[in-house]
Structures are given as structure tokens and as C-alpha cells.
Amino acid sequence: MDAVPLNAYLILSAFLFTMGAIGVVVKRNPIVMFMCIELMLNAANLTFVAFARYQTDLLAQVSGHIFVLFVFGVAAAEVAVGLGIITVIFRLRESIDVDEVSLLRG
Amino acid sequence: MTLADFGWAIVRIAIMLGFLLSVLPVVIWLERRALAWFQNRVGPNRLGPFGLLQPMADAVKLFFKEEIVPASADRFIWALAPALSLFPALAAAATIPWGPNRLLTPVADVDIGVLYFLAMSSLAAYGVLLAGWSSNNKYSLLGGLRSSAQVISYELGMGLALAAAVLAAGSFRMTTIVEMQAQPLWGVVPFLHNWLIFTPWGLIGGALFFVCMLAETNRAPFDLPEAESELVAGYQTEYSSMKFAAFFMGEYIAILAICGVMTTCFLGGYLAPISWSPIQALGEGGGFWGIVATLTGALTPPLWFVLKLFGLFFSFLWIRATLLRLRYDQLMNLGWRFLIPVGLVNLALLTVYVIWGWIPSLIGYALAIAVYFVVFAARRPERRTVALLSEAQPYRPKEAQSG
Amino acid sequence: MAERVLFFILAIVAIVSAGGVVLSRNPVRSALLLVLNFFTLALIYFMLSAQFIGALQVIVYAGAIMVLFLFVIMLLNLGSPEAVMQERDLKRPLAYLIGFGILATLVGQAFVLLLPMTPQPPSQAGTAKVIGQALFTQWAYPVLLMGVLLTVGVIGSILLARRRVS
Numbered sequence: 001m002d003a004v005p006l007n008a009y010l011i012l013s014a015f016l017f018t019m020g021a022i023g024v025v026v027k028r029n030p031i032v033m034f035m036c037i038e039l040m041l042n043a044a045n046l047t048f049v050a051f052a053r054y055q056t057d058l059l060a061q062v063s064g065h066i067f068v069l070f071v072f073g074v075a076a077a078e079v080a081v082g083l084g085i086i087t088v089i090f091r092l093r094e095s096i097d098v099d100e101v102s103l104l105r106g
Numbered sequence: 107m108t109l110a111d112f113g114w115a116i117v118r119i120a121i122m123l124g125f126l127l128s129v130l131p132v133v134i135w136l137e138r139r140a141l142a143w144f145q146n147r148v149g150p151n152r153l154g155p156f157g158l159l160q161p162m163a164d165a166v167k168l169f170f171k172e173e174i175v176p177a178s179a180d181r182f183i184w185a186l187a188p189a190l191s192l193f194p195a196l197a198a199a200a201t202i203p204w205g206p207n208r209l210l211t212p213v214a215d216v217d218i219g220v221l222y223f224l225a226m227s228s229l230a231a232y233g234v235l236l237a238g239w240s241s242n243n244k245y246s247l248l249g250g251l252r253s254s255a256q257v258i259s260y261e262l263g264m265g266l267a268l269a270a271a272v273l274a275a276g277s278f279r280m281t282t283i284v285e286m287q288a289q290p291l292w293g294v295v296p297f298l299h300n301w302l303i304f305t306p307w308g309l310i311g312g313a314l315f316f317v318c319m320l321a322e323t324n325r326a327p328f329d330l331p332e333a334e335s336e337l338v339a340g341y342q343t344e345y346s347s348m349k350f351a352a353f354f355m356g357e358y359i360a361i362l363a364i365c366g367v368m369t370t371c372f373l374g375g376y377l378a379p380i381s382w383s384p385i386q387a388l389g390e391g392g393g394f395w396g397i398v399a400t401l402t403g404a405l406t407p408p409l410w411f412v413l414k415l416f417g418l419f420f421s422f423l424w425i426r427a428t429l430l431r432l433r434y435d436q437l438m439n440l441g442w443r444f445l446i447p448v449g450l451v452n453l454a455l456l457t458v459y460v461i462w463g464w465i466p467s468l469i470g471y472a473l474a475i476a477v478y479f480v481v482f483a484a485r486r487p488e489r490r491t492v493a494l495l496s497e498a499q500p501y502r503p504k505e506a507q508s509g
Numbered sequence: 510m511a512e513r514v515l516f517f518i519l520a521i522v523a524i525v526s527a528g529g530v531v532l533s534r535n536p537v538r539s540a541l542l543l544v545l546n547f548f549t550l551a552l553i554y555f556m557l558s559a560q561f562i563g564a565l566q567v568i569v570y571a572g573a574i575m576v577l578f579l580f581v582i583m584l585l586n587l588g589s590p591e592a593v594m595q596e597r598d599l600k601r602p603l604a605y606l607i608g609f610g611i612l613a614t615l616v617g618q619a620f621v622l623l624l625p626m627t628p629q630p631p632s633q634a635g636t637a638k639v640i641g642q643a644l645f646t647q648w649a650y651p652v653l654l655m656g657v658l659l660t661v662g663v664i665g666s667i668l669l670a671r672r673r674v675s
Contacts, residue, residue, distance in 0.1 A: 003628050004516045007619050009557075012520045014615035016527050016546075018608045023531035025604035031582055032536050035543050038574065039527055042550055045566075053557045053628050061634035062643045068562050069644070072569050073655045077662030079574050083581045084669030090585050183537065217636055221564035228572025232544070235576065239537065239583050251583060258576055278637055 009050035017043035030086050034079065041075050118213045122199055126359055129412075131161035133358055136416075137423055144427035165351065173347040176242055184240040188345065188352035191233025195360035198226035202366040203281045205376050205407040212280065219280035220268050223367050227264070227322060230360060231257045234324075234331075234341050237353070241344035250341035252434055253324055253331030259441040260321035260328075263314055266449025270311035270456050271302055271371040280367075284375035292464075297382050301374035306471050307456040312372040314449050316421075319368060321441065323361045326426035330434050365418040366411075373414050376407035435503070515556065523549040536587055540578050547571040558631040561640055 016039055023036030045068045052064025135150075135158055142149025150157035175181070201219035203212040216222060231254040238250015272278055275286040283302075291298035292305070302308030321328040331341065342353050369375060389399020432440065451474050459467035526549065529542035547570045554563035581587075633639045644652055 004513055004556075005627075008516060008520070009553075010619040011616055012523065012553075014612055014619065015524050017615065018612040019524075019527045019531050021611055022604050022608040025607070026531070026601055029536055029587065031578060031587060032530075032539050035530060035539055035578060038570070039530060039543065039546065042547065042570070045562075046550060046553065049554055049557050049559045049562060052559070052634065056629060058632060058634055058639070059643075061629075061632060062639055065559055065562050065634060065640050066643055066648055068559075069565070069640070070651060070655060072565060073659060076569060076574060077658050079577060080662045080666040081669070083577060084666040087581060087585065088669050180535075180537070183541070186541075216560065218560050218564045221561070221568065221637075225564050225567035225572060228568050228576075231572070231576050232579075235579055235583070236541075239579075247583065251580065254576060255580070258573060261572075 006050060006054050010047060013043045013046040013050070016040075016046070030089075031083070034082055034086075038075060038079070041071055045071055114209055115213070118210060121210065122213050123196070126196065126199060126362060129362065130355060130358055131165075133362065133419060134161040134164070136419070140420065140423045141427050144424070168347055168351040168354075171347040173349070174344075176344045180240045180242075183236050184344075185349070187233050187237035187240060188349040188356070189233075190236060191230070192352050192356040192359070194226040194229040194233075195356045195363055198223050198360070199363040199366055201280050202363070202370050203284055203375060204366075204411040205404075207404065208281075215279065215281055218278045220272055220278045220283075220367075220371070223363075224261070224265055224268065227360075227364065228258075228261060230322070233353075233356065237345065238341035241341070243344055246341050246343045249331045249343070253341060256324070256328060256331065256434075256437060256441070257322055259438060260318040260445070263318040263441060263445040263449055264322060266446065266453060267311040267315035267318060268367075268371060270307050270449075270452055273453065273456050273460065274302060274305070274307065280370050280375075283371050284377065287374045288377055288381070290381065297380055299374050299377045299379060299381050301372070301377070301379075303372045306468065307452055307459065308372055310448065310452045312368070314445055314452070315368055315372060317440075317445060319364050320422065320425065321437070323357060323364060325361070325422055327429040327432050328437055329426075330431060330437065361419065361422065362415065365415050365422075368418060369411060369414045373418075376411040378406065378410050512556065516553070519549050519553050519556070523553070536582050537579070540575060540582060543578075544571050544575045547575065557628075557635075559635040561635055561637045 020036040020039035020043060023039065024033050027033050027036065048064045048068050048071075052061045055061045055064070138160065139149040139151075139157065150160040153159040153163050176184070200213040201216060201222050203215070205211045208215065212219075214222075234257065235250050235254040238246045238248070238253070241247070271283055275283040277283070287300050287302055289300045290296050291300045293300070298304075303312040320326070324332050342350060345353060383402075385395070385402050386399050388395040390396075455467050455470045455474065458470050523546055526542045526546040530539045530546065533539045533542065547566060551563045551566040551571070554560075554566060
């Protein structure tokens with residue numbers, strides 16, 4: 001009954017983070033960019049939980065989980081405010097293509 | 107996990123699915139007959155004794171209907187939405203214990219039973235949302251958006267009500283919550299079980315959970331998104347044949363699952379109301395009465411559970427037949443501005459009980475109710491009186507503040 | 510053995526759905542693939558004995574945040590597929606280059622560092638009780654700050670979404 005080595009979780013997390021990073025740069029719809037940011041946050045969460053599993057000390061294990069909880073909270077607050085901003089921009093500009101909205105005018 | 111564990115897990119899944127899917131026609135029949143009885147008419151009584159085969163006929167009819175696919179809809183999401191509506195409802199019933207025998211119930215006795223149920227009920231918002239979107243129909247979209255906004259608003263109230271149950275029991279595990287309710291009532295009264303609803307925090311939490319149950323499953327008086335007179339059929343407009351049947355089944359199974367959770371957490375689950383059973387007392391010595399006691403001890407808890415489940419479902423029907431539908435802004439107002447503060451105050455006063463005992467918490471409850479009546483409920487509602495009916499203005503809510 | 514097979518399946522699903530999020534031109538499909546990704550991650554958390562975090566992942570991320578995303582997409586009617594890229598061809602290759610750099614760095618570190626290879630026996634660290642005890646004793650100040658942050662977020666989003674009658 002071989003267990004899964006820690007490397008495997010870290011590599012998976014690296015892949016998810018990279019795909020999120022590429023998505024943030026490449027996509028033009030700000031909501032999809034936001035989703036790629038959430039993907040990056042989740043990759044970081046996976047790293048925390050994977051490391052927490054492989055610790056010897058109970059305190060260290062719990063700390064990993066607690067940090068994931070804080071990342072949940074921060075992501076939720078960020079999504080709420082970010083989507084509000086996107087809604088306001090859409091109301092004002094009628095288009096949310098970030099390439100068109102990036103010029104600070106109007 | 108050994109092979110024996112795996113086998114017992116299959117048995118448990120089969121029992122749970124079998125129960126849900128076979129109780130479904132009974133529940134549909136009960137809804138139609140009970141609503142008819144409330145409304146002073148007969149209801150379906152032609153097919154089979156008392157119309158009991160009516161749901162079968164409905165299923166056959168739906169099976170043979172032509173399936174109409176809307177022209178410019180997103181096909182994959184349109185086909186996925188009924189499945190997304192049915193799956194969380196079936197999965198939500200997995201942690202509900204319906205008897206004390208750990209081999210048979212629940213399907214999964216996990217440490218996080220209540221959280222698992224909340225997770226599955228959070229997923230219920232997707233089916234509705236995607237159905238409304240993919241039908242490419244503005245009525246469906248509006249119905250879907252409204253319905254899922256209602257569902258996620260009342261999830262908070264549900265979570266706070268369940269948090270009261272969890273705090274009273276000290277664990278998220280549903281079997282522990284039921285065992286907590288197996289103690290003598292209030293710790294002292296000997297022959298009654300300590301159902302959570304007999305305690306002040308359980309009473310308020312149970313009432314809160316009941317209202318949120320009605321809103322989560324889009325039942326009256328919160329059924330604006332699927333009301334027939336409002337938005338055609340809301341998010342289900344473009345669905346026919348078996349996809350509509352999937353939505354229909356998903357709704358009723360969700361009602362059964364969520365009533366099961368209320369029964370488990372607030373009404374004592376599989377426990378009888380009286381904790382002393384004459385048959386168990388007679389069966390102490392063994393022999394004939396011992397065998398009878400063992401049999402009844404194994405068979406009556408599920409019966410009590412089903413009885414309470416049907417009692418809750420009947421109260422759903424009663425409320426559907428009796429109360430008026432809430433307007434959407436009244437509905438959201440109720441959820442955010444009344445139920446969530448009630449849930450928070452309830453949780454705070456339960457914490458007072460856990461730390462300091464029952465006398466400070468009862469004082470706290472009395473104070474909270476007094477404060478509510480003095481500050482909020484005693485304000486005079488705004489009234490406009492006119493001399494002539496022709497001068498009456500339609501009701502308009504206050505304009506939004508200018509930025 | 511079974512654990513390795515399960516991890517492999519979940520990892521493939523997670524990577525494919527994340528790729529779908531980035532590559533799909535329809536925002537609604539991106540959102541749904543992201544929901545699948547979060548669900549898969551929750552299953553991986555359950556595999557890592559982090560049951561509280563796994564359940565919260567489904568409730569918070571898949572059940573609330575993604576529903577919010579879908580609301581905004583549907584309310585603003587942004588569900589139509591993106592137009593094909595016209596110019597700006599420098600962005601894509603640069604993005605892929607940077608992405609490959611990040612991936613190489615992270616994966617290289619995963620192999621170079623001395624990491625414990627076998628997991629500890631499943632402990633109580635994933636249960637709600639232990640996490641709750643730690644949250645409200647040792648991490649009490651960050652929890653209060655998180656409450657302030659969420660309150661500010663709620664107030665901010667309500668203020669942003671108000672209609673201004675000019």
C-alpha cells in the first residue's frame with residue numbers, strides 16, 4: 001500500500017498555478033481572469049494542505065489547515081468586491097473587454 | 107476498508123436509494139390528495155385505490171412525451187441541468203441516520219455529517235441557474251436567477267440553524283446529534299427524550315430551519331420562481347418529458363432529504379417521544395418478550411423517523427394550501443434582514459448557555475424577545491389613508507438614494 | 510495502490526478542467542469547468558484527511574463563489590463566446606514563456622528539496638474540533654481581522670452595486 005509521495009501533490013499544484021497564471025495574462029474577459037486568479041489561490045491551498053498532511057507535529061498540521069481557511073475568507077471577500085467593480089465598469093462602459101477598458105478615460 | 111465494509115456500504119446505499127425512490131410516488135400522491143382535501147375538492151381518485159397509481163400514470167405520460175429542444179440553447183448545459191438538480195438531492199441524504207444500528211444507517215457516518223449536507227444543498231443552486239440560462243428564454247433566465255438568489259440567501263439561515271444544533275451536540279456527526287437528544291428531557295425529566303426542539307435554542311433554531319427549508323426547496327410561500335401564474339413555469343419552461351421529470355423528482359427528493367435533516371437535528375431522529383418502552387421493560391428477562399423487545403427495538407426507530415418525516419412533509423403541504431405567496435423583495439428582506447439576525451442571536455444565546463448555564467441563557471432569551479418587541483415590532487407601520495378611492499395611489503417602494 | 514490510482518484519476522481531472530477553464534472561449538463553460546476543478550480538489554482534500562477543509566471547499570468555493578460568478582455572467586449577459594484574437598500576438602507567447610518558467614521553477618523545487626515522502630498516520634488535525642480549538646485560541650486575532658475584512662467586503666460590494674439616480 002504505497003502512499004502518494006508529497007512531490008505528486010506539489011507538482012499538481014504547480015500545474016494548476018501555472019495554468020491560472022497563463023489564464024490571467026491571456027484572457028480578455030475580466031470574469032474569466034478572476035476565475036484564473038481563484039485557480040491560483042486553490043493551487044496554493046492544495047500546497048498548504050499537502051504539506052500539512054506530511055508534518056509530524058499536530059500544531060504544524062493544524063496551522064496548514066487554518067491558513068487554508070484564511071485563504072478562503074480572503075478569496076470570498078476579494079470575489080465580492082471584484083465582481084462589484086466589474087459590474088460598475090460594465091454599467092458605465094457597456095463593454096468589459098479589458099483591452100478596451102484599460103485606457104483610463106471617461 | 108475491508109470487503110465486508112464495502113459490502114455493508116453497498117447495502118446501505120441500496121436501502122437509502124430504495125427508500126427515497128419508492129417513497130417518492132407516495133409523496134407525490136399525498137401532495138395532490140392533501141392539497142385537494144384542503145381546497146375542498148377530491149383530487150385524483152380514479153387510477154387504483156384512492157388514486158394511488160396516479161404518479162405511475164404521470165411517469166408513463168412524461169416518458170412518452172415528445173422532447174422539445176430549444177433551438178439556440180447551449181445543448182450540453184441544457185442537458186446537464188436536470189442531472190445537476192437531481193444528484194445533490196439524492197446525495198444529501200447520505201449522512202442521515204434513520205436507526206440506531208450502525209451497520210445499516212447512515213450511508214456514511216462521517217465526522218462532518220452536517221457540513222456534508224450543507225455542501226450538497228449548496229450545489230442545488232446550480233441546476234436551477236443553469237436551467238434558466240441555457241434555455242435562452244428571458245422568463246427562464248429571470249426565474250433561474252431569482253430562484254438561485256433565493257436559495258443562496260436562505261442557505262445562510264440554514265447554516266446558522268444547524269450551527270445551533272451542532273453546538274448543542276458538540277459534534278458535526280449526525281449520529282452524535284441524535285444521541286445527544288436521547289438523554290432525559292432538559293437533563294432531569296425522566297421519561298421524555300431531549301429533542302432539540304424542546305429547548306429554547308432548538309425551538310428558535312428549528313423554526314428558523316423550517317422557514318429556510320421552505321425557501322431552499324422553492325415551496326410555498328416562497329415559490330415565486332416556479333409559480334404557474336407568474337413566470338410561466340420559471341426555469342423549467344423549456345423542459346419536457348424526462349428532463350422535466352428529473353426536475354420534478356429532484357424537487358421532491360430534496361424536500362425529503364431536507365426534512366430528514368430537520369428530523370435528525372431538531373426532532374430527535376429515530377427516537378420515540380417517550381424514552382421508556384413497556385415492551386423493552388418486559389423484555390429484560392429474555393425469552394419470548396426478549397425476542398419481541400429485540401424485534402421492536404430494531405423496527406420501531408425507522409418507523410418513528412418516517413412518521414416524523416411525513417409529519418414535516420404534511421406541514422409543507424398545509425402551508426402551501428394556506429399561506430399566500432411572498433413577493434420577491436419581501437422574500438429577500440425576510441431572509442437577510444430578519445432570519446439571519448435571529449440565527450445569530452440564537453447562536454450567541456446558546457453560547458451563553460454552554461458557558462454559564464441555563465438560567466443566564468433564559469434571561470438572555472427573555473431580554474432578546476423583549477428588545478425585539480420594544481424596538482422593532484412596536485413601530486407604527488406607515489399608513490396612508492385617502493378620503494376617496496379614486497385618489498388612492500399604487501404602492502411604490504421608496505426610490506433609491508441618489509449617489 | 511488504490512490511493513495512487515485515485516490520486517492519478519483526480520489529478521488528471523483537475524488538470525484537464527483547469528486547462529478547459531483557460532482554453533474555453535465561453536465564460537459559462539469556463540465557470541462550470543472551474544466548479545468541476547474545485548470539486549476535484551475537495552476530493553483530493555478528503556484524500557489528504559482534511560475533511561473539514563474539503564467540506565468547506567465545496568460549500569464556500571463551489572457552492573457560493575462560483576454561483577456568484579455565474580450570476581454576474583448571466584446578469585451582465587457575458588455568456589457569448591469571446592471573439593477571436595485579432596492583434597496583440599505578443600501577449601500569448603510571452604504568457605506561455607512566463608508560464609513555463611513558473612512551472613519549471615516550481616517543479617524543479619519539488620524535486621530538489623528534501624521532502625518527507627511518506628504521510629503521517631491520519632491524525633486529528635483535519636477534524637473540526639482541533640481546527641476550532643486552534644482557531645479560537647491561538648489564531649484568535651487573525652479570525653477577528655478576517656471578520657473585519659469580510660464585513661468590509663460586504664459593505665463595499667453593496668456600495669458598489671447601488672444604482673445612482675443622477
